[in-house]
Amino acid sequence: MTDLPITFVGHPWSPMGMAEQLRGYLRACTAIGLPYQVYDLFRHAPRDDPAHTAAIGDRETTSLPPGIRIFHINGDEVPTALAALAARGDDFAAGVNIIVPAWELPRYPAVWARHLARFNEVWAMSRFVADSLATAKIASVMMGATVQPTPGPYLPRGFFGIRESAFVLLNFFDLSSYVARKNPHAVLALMARLRAEHPAADIQLVLKVKNADRDAQAWAADIADDPRIKLITTPLDQHAVTSLVNACDCFVSLHRAEGFGRGLGEAMALGRMALGTGWSGNTDFMDSDNALLVRHTMRPVKANEYPHGKHQSWAEPDINHACDLLRPILADPARGRALARRAQADVLRTHGNRAIGLRVLGRLSKGSEEGWALPIPAKGRAPLNPQT
Numbered sequence: 001m002t003d004l005p006i007t008f009v010g011h012p013w014s015p016m017g018m019a020e021q022l023r024g025y026l027r028a029c030t031a032i033g034l035p036y037q038v039y040d041l042f043r044h045a046p047r048d049d050p051a052h053t054a055a056i057g058d059r060e061t062t063s064l065p066p067g068i069r070i071f072h073i074n075g076d077e078v079p080t081a082l083a084a085l086a087a088r089g090d091d092f093a094a095g096v097n098i099i100v101p102a103w104e105l106p107r108y109p110a111v112w113a114r115h116l117a118r119f120n121e122v123w124a125m126s127r128f129v130a131d132s133l134a135t136a137k138i139a140s141v142m143m144g145a146t147v148q149p150t151p152g153p154y155l156p157r158g159f160f161g162i163r164e165s166a167f168v169l170l171n172f173f174d175l176s177s178y179v180a181r182k183n184p185h186a187v188l189a190l191m192a193r194l195r196a197e198h199p200a201a202d203i204q205l206v207l208k209v210k211n212a213d214r215d216a217q218a219w220a221a222d223i224a225d226d227p228r229i230k231l232i233t234t235p236l237d238q239h240a241v242t243s244l245v246n247a248c249d250c251f252v253s254l255h256r257a258e259g260f261g262r263g264l265g266e267a268m269a270l271g272r273m274a275l276g277t278g279w280s281g282n283t284d285f286m287d288s289d290n291a292l293l294v295r296h297t298m299r300p301v302k303a304n305e306y307p308h309g310k311h312q313s314w315a316e317p318d319i320n321h322a323c324d325l326l327r328p329i330l331a332d333p334a335r336g337r338a339l340a341r342r343a344q345a346d347v348l349r350t351h352g353n354r355a356i357g358l359r360v361l362g363r364l365s366k367g368s369e370e371g372w373a374l375p376i377p378a379k380g381r382a383p384l385n386p387q388t
């Protein structure tokens with residue numbers, strides 16, 4: 001057999017979602033003993049997060065080797081990425097190139113589809129993304145992504161200024177990235193209704209805001225005097241982010257669209273409840289038996305709400321239904337804990353490190369049979385072909 005390395009290509013040191021998806025694939029390969037290397041495309045991100053260092057270890061390479069390259073980048077990044085490779089003398093054509101793009105609307109932009117066609121294969125992180133790619137005539141292999149975090153110990157609630165006694169709802173959003181999609185205003189409306197219904201209840205809403213320097217003052221002006229709302233605007237490293245999710249009782253995402261829904265999945269993997277809009281990528285791992293799925297209607301994407309949104313639609317979650325779902329949980333906390341245990345078991349079975357690692361292993365083995373890849377011996381580790 002011929003050694004053919006796997007190289008994960010993208011932004012391994014960045015704090016953004018696509019980078020965490022890449023690092024998740026590293027953990028997935030480690031879980032099944034599949035060897036790999038890591039290639040940083042642009043080399044701009046600081047290398048000061050201990051969790052990133054632990055995930056990447058000594059596997060980084062400064063030149064792109066031949067073999068199988070798995071790119072965790074979006075379609076619009078492809079021309080810049082290929083130009084960066086060429087500028088360093090790395091040969092894109094010297095290997096088997098796979099891309100795992102994200103997208104959040106029902107139809108994938110045709111202008112980006114042309115870039116994806118340069119790859120040997122496209123992997124989809126969710127059925128929603130696969131269906132979106134299909135509208136642009138891009139065939140994909142359903143692969144998913146891992147949501148299993150690095151084990152604790154985690155930072156306690158007190159580190160974040162969260163009340164120990166409270167039932168804590170947590171929401172993440174980014175003020176620099178089309179706020180309409182994450183829809184944090186709906187989460188504030190949900191909190192207002194819960195407060196009106198349960199004026200004496202010990203409920204706390206925690207909002208983690210990324211890139212908060214842009215509009216944080218406007219947000220803070222509306223909620224600064226509300227003792228039930230905790231706004232966290234300071235940057236957190238990966239361990240602190242995971243600790244914050246672990247500190248909540250229920251992760252809330254009243255999104256209009258998600259390509260995958262990592263925050264919801266990670267909360268479930270940590271044994272926390274997840275309340276989310278019942279549409280788009282998160283429905284791969286959320287259902288009415290393991291999560292609080294919020295009803296929705298579909299409505300057109302308005303001008304300037306999202307790129308390539310013209311003639312597309314997304315979800316409008318029903319806040320009243322979100323309240324209905326939380327009401328029995330607040331009345332009976334044991335019911336919520338049982339739901340969270342079921343969620344954890346389900347999501348780790350389908351989107352845990354080992355589950356995704358075996359999916360990668362199986363697909364690369366199939367590629368070998370189809371002639372677009374060569375076998376990869378994992379010396380002293382799991383064989384490439386699970387049947388041998």
